[in-house]
Amino acid sequence: MRSGLSEPSAHTPAVRAESKWKRGFKKTWPLHVLILPALIIALVFHYLPIFGLVMAFQDYKPWLGFFKSDWVGFKHFQSLFMFDESVQVIWNTLIISVLKIVCGLFVPIVFALLLNEIRKSGIKRGIQTLVYLPHFLSWVILGGILIDLLSVKGGLVNRMLTDWFGSQPIFFLGDGDWFRFVVVVSDIWKEFGFGMIIYLAAITAVNPALYEAAEVDGATRLQQTINVTLPTMLPIIVVVATLQLGNVLNAGFDQIFNLYNPLVYDKGDVIDTYVYRSAMLKGDFSFATAVGLFKSIISFVLIIISYRMAYKFANYRIF
Amino acid sequence: MYYKSNGYKVFNVFNHLFLITMSLICILPLLHVFAVSLSGKSAATANIVNLWPVDFTLESYQKTVDNPAFIKALLYSVYRTVLGTGIGMAVIIFAGYALSKKYKEFKSRNGYMWFFVFTMLFSGGLVPGYILITNLGLINTIWALVLPPALSVYNMILMMNFFRTIPGELEEAALIDGAGLFRILFYIHLPISMPALATITLFTLVGHWNSWFDGLIYMMDTSKYPLATFLQTVVVQQDFSKMSINPEDLENLSQRTVKAAQIFIGALPILLVYPFLQKYFVKGIVLGAVKE
Numbered sequence: 043m044r045s046g047l048s049e050p051s052a053h054t055p056a057v058r059a060e061s062k063w064k065r066g067f068k069k070t071w072p073l074h075v076l077i078l079p080a081l082i083i084a085l086v087f088h089y090l091p092i093f094g095l096v097m098a099f100q101d102y103k104p105w106l107g108f109f110k111s112d113w114v115g116f117k118h119f120q121s122l123f124m125f126d127e128s129v130q131v132i133w134n135t136l137i138i139s140v141l142k143i144v145c146g147l148f149v150p151i152v153f154a155l156l157l158n159e160i161r162k163s164g165i166k167r168g169i170q171t172l173v174y175l176p177h178f179l180s181w182v183i184l185g186g187i188l189i190d191l192l193s194v195k196g197g198l199v200n201r202m203l204t205d206w207f208g209s210q211p212i213f214f215l216g217d218g219d220w221f222r223f224v225v226v227v228s229d230i231w232k233e234f235g236f237g238m239i240i241y242l243a244a245i246t247a248v249n250p251a252l253y254e255a256a257e258v259d260g261a262t263r264l265q266q267t268i269n270v271t272l273p274t275m276l277p278i279i280v281v282v283a284t285l286q287l288g289n290v291l292n293a294g295f296d297q298i299f300n301l302y303n304p305l306v307y308d309k310g311d312v313i314d315t316y317v318y319r320s321a322m323l324k325g326d327f328s329f330a331t332a333v334g335l336f337k338s339i340i341s342f343v344l345i346i347i348s349y350r351m352a353y354k355f356a357n358y359r360i361f
Numbered sequence: 362m363y364y365k366s367n368g369y370k371v372f373n374v375f376n377h378l379f380l381i382t383m384s385l386i387c388i389l390p391l392l393h394v395f396a397v398s399l400s401g402k403s404a405a406t407a408n409i410v411n412l413w414p415v416d417f418t419l420e421s422y423q424k425t426v427d428n429p430a431f432i433k434a435l436l437y438s439v440y441r442t443v444l445g446t447g448i449g450m451a452v453i454i455f456a457g458y459a460l461s462k463k464y465k466e467f468k469s470r471n472g473y474m475w476f477f478v479f480t481m482l483f484s485g486g487l488v489p490g491y492i493l494i495t496n497l498g499l500i501n502t503i504w505a506l507v508l509p510p511a512l513s514v515y516n517m518i519l520m521m522n523f524f525r526t527i528p529g530e531l532e533e534a535a536l537i538d539g540a541g542l543f544r545i546l547f548y549i550h551l552p553i554s555m556p557a558l559a560t561i562t563l564f565t566l567v568g569h570w571n572s573w574f575d576g577l578i579y580m581m582d583t584s585k586y587p588l589a590t591f592l593q594t595v596v597v598q599q600d601f602s603k604m605s606i607n608p609e610d611l612e613n614l615s616q617r618t619v620k621a622a623q624i625f626i627g628a629l630p631i632l633l634v635y636p637f638l639q640k641y642f643v644k645g646i647v648l649g650a651v652k653e
Binding site for chain 2: 066070072073074076077079080081083084086087088089090091092093094095097104153156157159160161165168169171172173174175176178179180182183184185186187188189190191195196198201231235239243262263295296299300314317318321322327330331334335337338342345346
């Protein structure tokens with residue numbers, strides 16, 4: 043490879059910079075060609091829609107397009123904060139997602155620590171096989187299963203409740219508070235196994251000499267877990283926790299869309315489902331875009347903050 | 362040793378019981394649906410099926426397979442999954458390989474990386490995306506389901522990180538022997554990266570198979586629904602107004618056992634690839650977290 047030092051020095055700096063760039067391109071053009079398909083897809087399907095966000099400031103009519111629709115400024119954003127309905131939707135989103143984030147953080151850590159205590163590798167692998175599975179099934183499948191299981195008329199769960207505990211059947215998917223409960227619990231049920239993987243990997247990195255030293259000092263297993271295992275996992279826990287910050291407005295569209303119904307809109311309707319109904323069912327494109335944009339901007343700021351924090355506290359980088 | 366103490370032995374028994382119960386809870390709902398799908402119609406309606414079929418019959422599967430709308434959706438799903446995974450993998454492999462070059466060799470690398478990572482942080486959202494697909498004339502075409510998800514930046518970074526673990530000496534040796542860029546990619550990088558390729562291919566396959574929302578909004582023609590979207594409208598949403606089917610089919614579709622059979626067939630491909638998937642994805646996830 044030729045180094046930049048053998049460059050003839052007679053050129054003016056501007057010409058030299060240009061020729062250097064050209065020379066660089068001559069050598070690397072096949073790499074640019076390899077990136078081209080990804081570049082085109084990103085431009086068309088990710089960057090182009092961003093320009094479409096102008097419709098949040100218009101009264102967009104499909105037959106008029108972006109250029110002829112009326113400009114209305116921040117009207118839709120004002121309505122977003124004035125409608126009781128949309129304010130309720132923002133609260134629902136925050137409540138559901140914060141519950142999911144907090145529970146979803148602790149459950150996998152506890153499970154990883156408990157699973158680490160199982161010494162027979164056959165049993166350990168069997169448990170892992172079963173708990174990872176729900177992550178790969180879609181919410182359409184799981185929604186279909188849950189609707190059947192939780193049905194008031196003879197769903198398996200209600201049958202167990204009435205037969206074993208003698209309680210009244212519970213209208214899980216028709217009562218707002220129970221709906222939130224089902225959403226949070228079923229999300230953790232689907233994801234805790236998968237979320238555990240990263241902690242299990244961290245636990246295997248613990249230096250065995252530390253356990254031996256703790257053992258000699260007479261530490262119980264619980265003390266070893268608190269003073270040796272957990273501190274080793276701490277950096278990865280910090281990364282996972284901070285990166286979750288960007289999800290504060292993501293209550294899980296797929297899940298809620300496949301479980302909810304008009305009976306629970308007051309407590310179960312979230313930003314994403316509200317955007318979908320406003321746009322696709324009511325045809326209120328501009329308002330839906332404004333709600334979506336509001337969410338995107340806040341999420342963007344939160345993600346940037348969370349990446350900065352993850353970098354600062356745990357030296358985490360995206361690439 | 363701590364595991365000889367009585368306290369720990371008691372804990373160990375309870376720990377085993379607890380974890381085994383929890384792992385069974387992960388799988389029992391699926392088993393229940395499977396049992397319902399294999400049960401007789403009256404037993405299912407009487408709610409006496411638990412985890413074992415009552416009045417065993419394959420009738421519900423027969424009815425599902427006899428329904429042309431279901432079969433059509435199934436085939437369309439296979440089509441979309443195969444095409445989408447093929448295109449997606451090509452895009453990811455090429456871009457991931459180019460971006461695995463060091464900044465010293467490929468000065469534009471970091472600029473490209475920010476360009477791609479930005480798409481993960483901010484997006485136009487549902488409505489502008491939908492209007493774009495409409496304006497491009499992709500509504501009711503397979504391309505609406507295949508092209509937008511063709512670039513998964515997350516998977517591209519995974520691929521790139523794997524390529525970066527390949528020692529540079531291999532590539533230098535091939536360069537000296539006169540191999541070009543493509544030769545190096547196909548004869549050195551890809552064969553070495555089999556585990557990563559398998560992981561990402563399986564992730565992409567599962568993603569396409571499970572994807573239902575794009576079918577719901579981009580396919581006006583319900584006969585072009587992929588299976589996941591079909592199940593969403595028929596089993597979950599129970600919106601028969603969207604399906605053009607005759608009353609007899611309608612009655613069959615709404616039966617509990619037939620619904621269970623359809624759900625199970627929808628989950629079956631995932632269950633079939635799961636053993637292969639499990640072999641690789643743990644490695645893949647840990648790999649994604651490891652940076653140079």
